Structures are given as C-alpha cells and as structure tokens.
C-alpha cells in the first residue's frame with residue numbers, strides 16, 4: 330500500500346480473501362447459498378425483518394422506487410445534497426424529482442425543508458415518496474420526517490448508504506425501506522453491492538422478483554394455470570412466470586461470501602471510525618471557528634465521512650488551492666456533494682430551482698480522510714497539513 334491517504338478506502342483482510350477463494354470453488358457462483366445467508370445476517374445486524382441483496386446501492390434505491398409503484402404520474406422528494414443516484418433512480422421510473430433544500434450546517438433534509446419542497450412542487454405530479462439521506466452518517470430526524478410525510482400519505486425510503494452500522498438503521502421503524510451500498514468507500518465492501526431492508530414481506534418478495542427479470546417461481550402466484558400445471562403432479566419443473574418487467578440486479582454468491590465476512594467486522598470498523606472522528610474533533614478544535622466539523626449534536630453518527638466546513642474566503646484561500654496542496658502532500662480529500670439540482674441534466678429539466686441552504690453547505694464543505702485502517706499518526710498528519718495551509722493562507 331502506498332502512503333497516499335485517500336478520503337475513504339476498504340479494509341480487506343486475509344480471512345476476507347479466503348472467504349472469496351472458497352466461494353469461487355463452489356458450484357454456484359451467482360445464485361448460491363451465500364445469498365440467503367448474507368441476507369439473513371444483514372437483516373439480523375440491522376434489526377430488519379427482511380433484507381434483499383442486489384448489485385449496487387443504486388440498484389437498491391431503484392428496486393425500492395419500483396416496489397413503491399413509482400411511475401411517470403408520480404413525483405418524489407429528494408434532498409439535493411446527495412450522490413447523483415438518489416435522484417436518478419426516481420427518473421429511471423419516469424417520476425419527477427422534487428429537490429429539497431438542506432440545513433446549511435448539517436447538509437440534512439429536515440421536516441421544514443421537506444415541507445417547503447412539497448409546497449413548492451405545485452403540479453409536478455402526485456408526491457408518492459421521499460428519500461431522506463443520512464449524509465456523512467448523520468441520522469436524519471426520522472420521527473419528525475415520518476410525521477410530516479404520513480400526514481400527506483407520502484412513503485419514506487431511507488438512502489442509508491452512509492449509515493450502515495448505526496444502531497436501528499435498517500430496522501425501518503419510521504420508513505418503508507432502507508437502502509445500503511457496499512461500494513469500497515462505504516462501511517463494508519463487496520466491490521459493488523447493495524441491500525434493501527424492510528419490515529414488509531410483500532415488498533421483499535416483489536424486490537426479489539424485480540432483481541431477477543421480474544421472474545416468479547412460486548406456484549401459488551402463477552397466473553397461467555394451463556401452462557404451469559400439466560396434470561396432478563404440481564407445477565411443471567421448468568416453469569416460471571413474468572408478471573412485470575424486471576432487471577438483472579443480482580449480487581453474485583461470491584460477493585455475498587465477501588459481504589458475510591465483512592459484516593462480521595462491521596462493529597469493529599464502526600468503533601474505529603468513532604475513535605478517528607473524536608481524535609479529529611480534538612486536534613481540529615484550535616482551528617475553530619474558521620474550520621469546524623459537521624455534526625448534528627449528540628444524535629447517532631456513523632462517521633462514513635469526516636466532513637468539515639471551512640470559511641475559505643475569510644482565510645484568504647480557496648478550496649481548490651487547499652485540496653491541491655493537500656494532494657501534493659499525499660492527502661486525499663473530496664467534496665460531498667455538488668448539489669444534484671445544479672447538474673446540467675436537472676438544470677435543463679427543472680430550471681428554476683434555488684436551494685440556498687445546500688449551496689451554502691456546498692461552498693464550505695470538505696471531506697477529510699477517514700477509514701478503519703487509518704492510524705492516529707495519519708490523523709495528526711492530516712491536521713498538521715491542514716493547519717499549516719490555513720494559517721499560511
């Protein structure tokens with residue numbers, strides 16, 4: 330490994346490699362026994378009744394939108410401070426995106442910004458769903474959002490891609506579904522991978538069918554009885570049905586084996602992230618108020634990202650200058666995120682959206698390196714480099 334510090338990276342250990350090697354020698358590389366095993370372990374870990382594995386966080390969000398029956402007559406509220414995929418999956422169903430603003434200090438959608446988006450939406454279509462994002466690992470105020478949404482019969486699906494490992498995230502106590510990613514920078518890694526959790530057995534069954542071409546193999550669900558049943562021996566052995574169009578969003582058995590191995594380490598990874606965040610908090614405090622960590626008080630935090638807000642203008646510098654200087658010293662940083670409503674595709678489609686809270690957050694945010702294998706020395710190195718740059722202007 331080089332001594333370049335990226336803003337995030339996976340932690341793959343020898344037993345993860347062995348788990349994958351063993352799975353590669355099994356008969357079934359795609360739809361094998363590890364899929365079910367991984368789903369059950371994931372459900373147990375998150376406190377969910379059901380977990381449906383799929384091959385990316387984007388696929389997870391798309392499956393959730395499809396399971397909510399989202400279509401061209403509908404609209405969904407999405408906070409603009411998120412990764413592209415949260416909005417794109419809504420468009421994949423043909424529904425319109427209603428961008429919500431965020432709190433300028435946390436980057437989170439709140440009940441107030443959700444209500445404001447809903448009221449401004451006008452005739453954008455029936456608002457069927459909202460997709461709150463637990464940005465950086467900060468948990469949104471779900472009880473408050475759920476109260477505001479249920480008053481208008483709007484379903485909530487959590488984009489929990491930053492929040493795996495936090496207690497109660499995935500249990501969907503205040504939402505219909507929660508979606509996760511296991512991309513290498515996330516809490517655990519399966520190269521590509523995603524998961525949807527839900528308390529609703531019907532939604533889980535529908536998403537299992539949608540992730541594999543819309544195919545159904547449960548004889549009790551077969552519509553075409555003549556083709557399905559030849560005689561007295563039950564359903565024909567080759568028979569399957571497709572009641573609706575689906576995708577190939579399956580997570581291979583080999584990657585489920587990796588997921589199982591990684592999932593057993595989630596608590597350890599999560600505890601190390603908390604330690605790193607506390608160390609950053611302490612070492613960065615002399616740079617306050619010109620630099621301060623993004624937090625939402627004492628609420629649960631997964632520390633997927635360690636984001637800070639910096640008043641670059643007051644310090645006589647720019648974010649690009651700071652990022653380039655850090656990079657030249659072997660320190661990677663990133664900006665999470667460019668508000669999605671500013672992307673050309675969305676600008677063309679929704680030209681008059683103005684979301685000042687998100688633009689304020691965006692102008693100041695910077696994500697510093699955080700991942701479980703970082704040492705305390707690595708954290709000090711980042712803080713020293715940053716302090717030197719910000720003092721020097």
Ligand SMILES: *Cc1c(COP(=O)(O)O)cnc(C)c1O
Nearest residue numbers: 385386387412414490510511512
């Ligand atoms: C990573 C991420 C996604 C997409 O997950 P992929 O696995 O990369 O498809 C969606 N939303 C958020 C907030 C993410 O961080």
